[in-house]
Amino acid sequence: MFWLLAQQTLNGLVMGLVYALLALGLTISFGIGRVINFAHGELYMLGAFFTYLAAGRMGYLGGIAAALVLMAGAGLLLDRLVLRPLRGGRASLWAPFLATLAVSLIVQNAALAVFGPDPYLLSSPYAYQPLMLAGLMLTKQDLLIALVAGLTTFLLTAFIKRGKYGLAMRAVARDRQTAALMGINIDRVYILTFVLSAMLAGLAGALVAPKATVDPFIGRMALLKGLSVVILGGLGNIPGAIFGGLVLGVAEALGAGFVSAAYKDAVGYALMILVLLFRPEGLLGQRMRRA
Amino acid sequence: MLEIKTLTVNYGRVRALDRLSLTVEQGEIVALVGANGAGKSTLLKTVSGLVRPAAGEVVFAGRRVEGLPPHEILKQGIAHVPEGRRVFPDLTVRENLLLGAFSRRDKEVTADIERIYTYFPVLGERQAQLAGTLSGGEQQMLAIGRGLMSRPKLMMLDEPLLGLAPVMVDRVAEIVRQLQRLGISVLLAEQNTNVALAVAQRGYVVETGRVTAAGNASDLAADPAVREAYLGAPPA
Numbered sequence: 449m450f451w452l453l454a455q456q457t458l459n460g461l462v463m464g465l466v467y468a469l470l471a472l473g474l475t476i477s478f479g480i481g482r483v484i485n486f487a488h489g490e491l492y493m494l495g496a497f498f499t500y501l502a503a504g505r506m507g508y509l510g511g512i513a514a515a516l517v518l519m520a521g522a523g524l525l526l527d528r529l530v531l532r533p534l535r536g537g538r539a540s541l542w543a544p545f546l547a548t549l550a551v552s553l554i555v556q557n558a559a560l561a562v563f564g565p566d567p568y569l570l571s572s573p574y575a576y577q578p579l580m581l582a583g584l585m586l587t588k589q590d591l592l593i594a595l596v597a598g599l600t601t602f603l604l605t606a607f608i609k610r611g612k613y614g615l616a617m618r619a620v621a622r623d624r625q626t627a628a629l630m631g632i633n634i635d636r637v638y639i640l641t642f643v644l645s646a647m648l649a650g651l652a653g654a655l656v657a658p659k660a661t662v663d664p665f666i667g668r669m670a671l672l673k674g675l676s677v678v679i680l681g682g683l684g685n686i687p688g689a690i691f692g693g694l695v696l697g698v699a700e701a702l703g704a705g706f707v708s709a710a711y712k713d714a715v716g717y718a719l720m721i722l723v724l725l726f727r728p729e730g731l732l733g734q735r736m737r738r739a
Numbered sequence: 740m741l742e743i744k745t746l747t748v749n750y751g752r753v754r755a756l757d758r759l760s761l762t763v764e765q766g767e768i769v770a771l772v773g774a775n776g777a778g779k780s781t782l783l784k785t786v787s788g789l790v791r792p793a794a795g796e797v798v799f800a801g802r803r804v805e806g807l808p809p810h811e812i813l814k815q816g817i818a819h820v821p822e823g824r825r826v827f828p829d830l831t832v833r834e835n836l837l838l839g840a841f842s843r844r845d846k847e848v849t850a851d852i853e854r855i856y857t858y859f860p861v862l863g864e865r866q867a868q869l870a871g872t873l874s875g876g877e878q879q880m881l882a883i884g885r886g887l888m889s890r891p892k893l894m895m896l897d898e899p900l901l902g903l904a905p906v907m908v909d910r911v912a913e914i915v916r917q918l919q920r921l922g923i924s925v926l927l928a929e930q931n932t933n934v935a936l937a938v939a940q941r942g943y944v945v946e947t948g949r950v951t952a953a954g955n956a957s958d959l960a961a962d963p964a965v966r967e968a969y970l971g972a973p974p975a
């Protein structure tokens with residue numbers, strides 16, 4: 449009983465770090481770029497496919513590196529071609545929302561046309577390599593996921609907290625006009641935001657793919673998980689995204705271990721509904737002040 | 740050093756500035772006075788690049804700058820301290836000052852922050868505190884200090900006296916004079932006409948986007964028409 453609890457918590461923390469990566473990307477898109485990016489799941493899917501394609505020549509880790517470069521390009525294109533034309537001026541608040549929804553459908557269908565509907569297997573030399581850790585079992589892939597996702601989360605938070613452009617991102621998130629008066633090139637901050645966001649989503653896809661399969665529709669679930677975490681943690685809240693990711697990962701793993709693997713996702717949604725009912729500002733969100 | 744020529748700005752159908760012209764010479768304090776909605780903030784926002792003019796020119800240090808993005812205009816040496824202070828409330832005092840120096844690449848930023856702390860000791864004492872926790876007067880000092888961090892040649896202050904207690908009004912007025920002693924030209928938009936004209940050397944009165952009177956600050960302060968419109972009631 450205790451063993452199962454500890455084992456499932458460990459599994460949950462590993463997945464939780466992946467959820468945190470997904471949610472961090474959504475969080476910066478929303479907090480800084482003011483866009484709820486409905487194509488975020490497709491960025492995850494692209495990250496997995498790019499890694500798959502590059503891994504044939506460069507191996508799994510080389511494939512991830514190549515995929516990250518391509519993801520930076522995808523983030524740049526998303527900002528320049530889709531979001532920037534809708535910024536400021538006359539475009540409606542709904543426009544970016546609908547635009548990312550359209551991007552999501554286009555990318556899904558393009559991937560379907562290129563790769564077909566059947567699942568691909570991305571092989572990693574670390575998958576199915578068991579490691580024992582104080583009586584608990586995890587694969588080398590899990591360890592890699594935890595290390596890479598954990599380190600990325602740490603570096604991103606440190607950059608936003610201490611980096612020059614991290615400070616600029618926080619300023620733009622709060623008040624873009626005044627940020628512009630500080631000499632910040634707002635356009636560059638948007639590019640940085642969406643490039644980082646796309647790379648985070650792509651990294652999550654590349655890390656998880658060897659534990660599952662890759663097909664053009666894996667982004668749908670990834671988006672749902674990311675949005676759940678963002679709701680759990682509090683919209684636009686970075687510590688909340690990390691904490692919410694870990695909470696969702698552990699809750700799902702415990703649900704799978706103690707109830708049934710079939711209810712894994714249901715546990716996550718139940719948790720989300722509870723949070724929405726009793727703490728709509730999110731676990732770490734600020735309570736809204738009533739005017 | 741700043742020359743505004745027949746500047747026209749529209750917000751949709753609303754004409755906020757109508758062929759407005761004014762100048763600020765090197766080392767001068769120039770007051771821009773006028774009632775609510777006269778167009779003072781619009782003028783400052785147009786100079787700093789937040790608002791695009793429909794027509795007219797903004798020439799700074801011999802270069803046309805109208806239509807450039809705000810970060811380019813700041814680099815030319817114009818700092819805009821906006822209406823309502825607009826400090827970043829969830830960043831610390833020090834982070835706010837660092838943002839003011841965002842465009843700089845030199846290594847003297849830290850030294851300049853220390854210098855700001857000697858001008859405004861209260862900011863030094865509160866440097867790790869969130870700016871949102873400062874009082875209104877302290878926030879105004881932070882906003883001015885943050886503007887100084889870009890090492891501007893011209894500072895545009897938008898209603899820095901608004902909402903301040905009388906003691907603070909005197910402090911901020913003294914700070915504006917201090918800016919001049921540092922060699923910085925000042926364009927001061929104010930509704931507190933008494934204090935603005937007392938601090939400035941020259942002034943412009945703006946009504947519905949047009950200059951209706953201009954001249955020496957002391958002459959304007961003595962002008963019966965200006966007195967009646969803007970100095971009649973004792974300052975709030």
Ligand SMILES: Nc1ncnc2c1ncn2[C@@H]1O[C@H](COP(=O)(O)OP(=O)(O)OP(=O)(O)O)[C@@H](O)[C@H]1O
Nearest residue numbers: 750753755773774775776777778779780781782930
């Ligand atoms: N973003 C905007 N959209 C539409 N109209 C605007 C906008 N900003 C200002 N205006 C209008 O332009 C005119 C000038 O406004 P502005 O803010 O420049 O005046 P002001 O002199 O700064 O006034 P105050 O002393 O109240 O700050 C006003 O009629 C105002 O209603």
Ligand SMILES: [Mg+2]
Nearest residue numbers: 779780781822
């Ligand atoms: Mg104003």
